[in-house]
Amino acid sequence: MSAVFVDAGPDVGAVWHFGEPVKEQRALEEGKAFANLGHLPALSITGVDRLTWIHSLCTQDVEKLAPGEWKSGYILDPQGHVEFPLLLVDDGATLFIFTEIATHQSLLTFLTSMRFTLRVEVQDASGEVALFKAPGKTDQIGGPYALVPRDEIANMTSNFSLTALEVGTWALDAHRVALGQPRFGFESDPKTIPNELGVLNIAVHMNKGCYRGQETVAKVFNLGKPPRRLTMLHLDGSGVDLPAAGTPVTLDGKNIGFVGTVARHHELGPIALALLKRSIPFDATVHVGSIPATQEEIVGQ
Numbered sequence: 001m002s003a004v005f006v007d008a009g010p011d012v013g014a015v016w017h018f019g020e021p022v023k024e025q026r027a028l029e030e031g032k033a034f035a036n037l038g039h040l041p042a043l044s045i046t047g048v049d050r051l052t053w054i055h056s057l058c059t060q061d062v063e064k065l066a067p068g069e070w071k072s073g074y075i076l077d078p079q080g081h082v083e084f085p086l087l088l089v090d091d092g093a094t095l096f097i098f099t100e101i102a103t104h105q106s107l108l109t110f111l112t113s114m115r116f117t118l119r120v121e122v123q124d125a126s127g128e129v130a131l132f133k134a135p136g137k138t139d140q141i142g143g144p145y146a147l148v149p150r151d152e153i154a155n156m157t158s159n160f161s162l163t164a165l166e167v168g169t170w171a172l173d174a175h176r177v178a179l180g181q182p183r184f185g186f187e188s189d190p191k192t193i194p195n196e197l198g199v200l201n202i203a204v205h206m207n208k209g210c211y212r213g214q215e216t217v218a219k220v221f222n223l224g225k226p227p228r229r230l231t232m233l234h235l236d237g238s239g240v241d242l243p244a245a246g247t248p249v250t251l252d253g254k255n256i257g258f259v260g261t262v263a264r265h266h267e268l269g270p271i272a273l274a275l276l277k278r279s280i281p282f283d284a285t286v287h288v289g290s291i292p293a294t295q296e297e298i299v300g301q
Contacts, residue, residue, distance in 0.1 A: 003016075003168070010185055015035075015166075016169055017171065024167035024171035033171070034164045035167050041126040042099075045120055046095075046123075053120050058211060060073030063208075072085075072141040081216075087141070098131045132145065140202050170263070177261050180273065180298035187230060189258070229298075231276050232297075234270075235271065246259070246260075256277045257277060272293070
């Protein structure tokens, strides 16, 4: 089947599906799928101080990041809100960071401004390397991933196709929602702190040294629960249309949060991830716009 492409939004330019989204979702669940995520921008950082420098800025422990090891992380603002999402891998000489289209230029500007006298150089590497989701069972950070030079994309696609099915964002989103894995810009807003997303000890290392915003993360972790929680919603499927990302979620007419990623899952039907007030009982039926939905607790929340 021919590829159908995403024509707008955070995944513009990516393949939406190849005509068989159910088959694609099943292949993902079996670990027999791959995806070209080359639409996501990349930065490269070179220089002997690159790992210790990024380690001091982000939520993840990358000071001794081994070549080929993938880690997720965030850069927070001074109040502990998530500002930049990071997917990091080092090849032994260069640290590559993948981020979202919406945060690409601002992340490049921020990192460039933070170099000071350190021995690092920051460049836009979007034209040099591409991100692939590689075949294999999905891990905690959405991988396994592969770092692919742009001039080797065709060969990598051919090699992966020998044993796996290429899939698009429809399947990826449905699979990610079913696993309860958040994505920046969907399950987050300017007030989101990492504690609300279930990413502590995944994208946020809890035993590393200081970084910007750490005080908020530690305080909320040690003294109580965050004000909101990531929740999976099972939407009433009697209608045709799905709600858009950002649609308010209400209970008894009162706003209690918003939905992020919304997807049609081949077994679960219409599902979504939502950031809701923690005080809302799990057995309460909520509404996404006019669509009723039941809640399912995500492990770790």
